[in-house]
Amino acid sequence: MCRVNFVINRLMLGNRELGWECFNGKGIEEYTSKQLLEIIRNGKDKVYGLCIGKDGELEPDKEGFYVTSIMEHRHVGNYRPMDSESIVNMSYICMGVKEVDGEKFYTCISNKFESVQLSKEQIKAYMMLGVITAGARIRNGEIEVAVIESAEKKEVKAPVVVTEAPQEAEAKKEDPQLVEVKKEEPKLMEVKKDEKKMVKDNPKVVITSDSKVDSKKKGDK
DSSP states (O other), rough: OOOEEEEEEEEEEETEEEEEEEEEEEEEEEHHHHHHHHHHHHHSEEEEEEEOOSSSEEOOTTTTSOOOOOOEEEEEEEETTTOOOOOOOOEEEEEEEEEEETTTEEEEETOOOEEEEHHHHHHHHHHHHHHEEEEEEETEEEEEEEEOOOOOOOOOOOOOOOOOHHHHHHHHHTTTTOOOOOOOOOOOOOHHHHHHHHHHHHTEEOOOOOOOEEOOOTOOO
């Protein structure tokens, strides 16, 4: 299972960074910069919103996830755009698009973790206002959504290959209803030397399965 993390807010204490608030599709998780660096380098899980820069530190992923800004969560109810003096305290991140009855709807989440479905007209209006800060952009007049890998990976089981002997395979080709029947080998009965001699002297002697000798002769009662 590949876990997906959308970077929503940067946690701050004054001017000091504490960590990052991320949305994993089900709930909120908090990570330090060191933890996110390890996740990105490991490559097992996905992080959308941040990437590793040339200096080896985290930076907004402008090329891959179209990030224009990240909100800083500075205090209870106090939000401010990262690297900006803007007074806007609300932003949305686009996490995907789906089609319903031929109409496209864009799944977005706010910096206060409010999930909404926006129509094409709504998301364009939000982009014009700068409220959509990551996950989508307008290119050549059309909305372009960032590529997001699915959080679920199906386990593929290797097929079981049964090999057959060439002669058996050829026989089954000629007759598909051919059923292999194992022939039971006849059980051989051991006869002791003394019993063999008795049989030779008296041809009427019968050797039974329990190796007992029936010594009845013709005319005996």
